[in-house]
Amino acid sequence: MTDTLTEITRADVCVAAVADCFRGDGEIIGSPMGTIPTIGARVARATFEPDLVLSNGESLFFEGTHRLGAKPDEFAAVGWIPYRQVLDVLASGRRHVMMGPVQIDKHGNANISAIGDWAKPKRQVLGSRGGPGNTINHTTSYWIPKHSSRVLTAKVDMVSCVGYDRAAEVGAAGRFHEVRRVVTNLAVLDFVSVDGAPAVMRLASVHPGVTVDEVVANTGFELVVPADVPETRLPTEEELRLIREVVDPRGMRLREVPA
Template identity: 60%
Template sequence: MSTASGTSPAGSRPRVTRAEYCVIACAEAWRGDGEVLASPMGLIPSIGARLARRTFSPDLLLTDGEALLVDPDGTVEGWLPYRQHLALVTGGRRHVMMGASQLDRFGNQNISCVGDWERPARQLLGVRGGPVNTLNNPVSYWVPKHSRRVFVAKVDMIGGVGYDSAATAGPSATRFHRIPRVVSNLGVFDFATPDHSMRLASLHPGVTVEEVVAATGFEPAVPDDVPYTREPSPAELTAIREVIDPRGLRDREVKG
């Protein structure tokens, strides 16, 4: 079984926590997006979006979640009425990072129910904006606890549309459909395979390929050499620790 290439972080720099690698991996989802609305759902994706805006993606639009556009420090930059928000969604000018109760190898996402839809074992949130999001603008996913309960062979109900489902639905579904990445507490995944099935793109330092495979309910594509998730720069670490999340809330969501 292949292991990650390169070396784990070492030297005199302050130790980078697993949560901070997750922040970096989430931030990278918005690299190169240009002037689009970043919609992070969850603490670590939110820290990641603010870090991306502060550093390598200065054109990103950030919202307070209601009706305002804000900068990384929360200063109001503009007004974003709901109608304009929807225009960004349907025009593909938004990149969402959602959560997932279940994800399968083609990126189908479920946050609706566990078990049979007519008589579920557990009722969850419902599909929410999953179908509209995935068919109209890029959608990435954040999973803070990677396990076989989340990464499943087949989701119990499709909310967020995966690559196979979009292909079955035809051109109207595939035109704007794109899942750039999935970030978990173990690594980063993409769909850069011939059949658009999930691929292990990087491991967070300290994690092995064997751990990822054991915690996944299907066989992800694993390249011969899997890199480590990139190191944060000193400036990025300072921004995370002293400006964006000085209370260290990130370490409550992902333990080292």
């Protein structure tokens, strides 16, 4: 261990946890949305998941690893995927998207559309857009920069993204459905089926310096809490180098999760 590892920030830990969401995916399209998800996906491909296919967030696939905000002439584009082709790939299950919900419940039903009554919401957000198709057709993970009971809530105001209870109702149409993980600024959560019922959210690990009680107190529903909850792993020295020197030298991740 070097002195560098003693200076690891919570944001660095979150990036490594996001990267681990893509572990084992192989040659599929990774679609991270947001700063820390984008950093995590690029770190994953640069280290343990080299076959992961990443785009610039629009229509170009790229090779190598480059910084956030790079212009097209700063990276090597190796492919083009028009929107109509995205839909074909989506339906095949060969995609893993990471989104940021404004609300999510214990089964992984998520809201990215509106807060309050959908007919007259108190606050309009992004809109469901591709959420229903994404979540029923391929793997989905979520990134939540501020873990609170307002976000991890007993009931979402609108179901924009399909959770395990609703996916169970559609039979074979939901064969590619998987809500893999939820990474927050406090913890990593996954899903487990209890007594054959639709899967519910479980506390998989707590970040260094966070307690189980802190996570439970900031969650608006009952989590499955194992008897022994591990600590989220620290990024390796190589991952730290990629995070700090290659992908995010300007420290954009610290705006989402302050040190």
